[in-house]
Amino acid sequence: MHEWYEDGLKFTCQQCGNCCTGPEGAVWFDDSEGKAMAKQLGIEVGTFYELYAHKIGSRWSLRENEIKGKFDCVFLDRTTKNPSCKLYGSRPLQCRTWPFWKENLESPEAWARAKRETPCAGMDSGKFVPIEEIRIQRDQK
Ligand code: SF4
Numbered sequence: 001m002h003e004w005y006e007d008g009l010k011f012t013c014q015q016c017g018n019c020c021t022g023p024e025g026a027v028w029f030d031d032s033e034g035k036a037m038a039k040q041l042g043i044e045v046g047t048f049y050e051l052y053a054h055k056i057g058s059r060w061s062l063r064e065n066e067i068k069g070k071f072d073c074v075f076l077d078r079t080t081k082n083p084s085c086k087l088y089g090s091r092p093l094q095c096r097t098w099p100f101w102k103e104n105l106e107s108p109e110a111w112a113r114a115k116r117e118t119p120c121a122g123m124d125s126g127k128f129v130p131i132e133e134i135r136i137q138r139d140q141k
Helices: 031-041 045-052 108-117 131-138
Strands: 009-011 053-056 059-062 064-067 070-073 123-129
Touching: 031 045, 045 053, 108 123
Parallel strands: none
Antiparallel strands: 009 123, 053 059, 064 070
């Protein structure tokens, strides 16, 4: 794959919560992530799945709450000054690696689209992220 971002990209999260909401979607997680989230909540794994997860096809996703036509991740907390993640410490890989997802890195246009449509003010601003770090995040899954 041609890496148009070989000189690195800038990214610093501005904590707006936009990447935790939007059109109906999926927040995928695997068994070990499910266990970690249940542990952080102090509940049984079975209870965690019952309350906060649902299956889409053959995979598990976190549930979403529909709020004014948008679908918030069930763990997005809007009661804080800035929207925040209630499970930040054990958030799934999908959340940890945003915005360096393969589909966002496919082309400069894909990157610009993700930035505009989310919208994510953190992309192209703040800290410089070198190509080596981008590759690690991109190839996590
Ligand atoms: S959309 Fe971007 S700036 Fe906003 S919370 Fe997500 S990563 Fe941070």
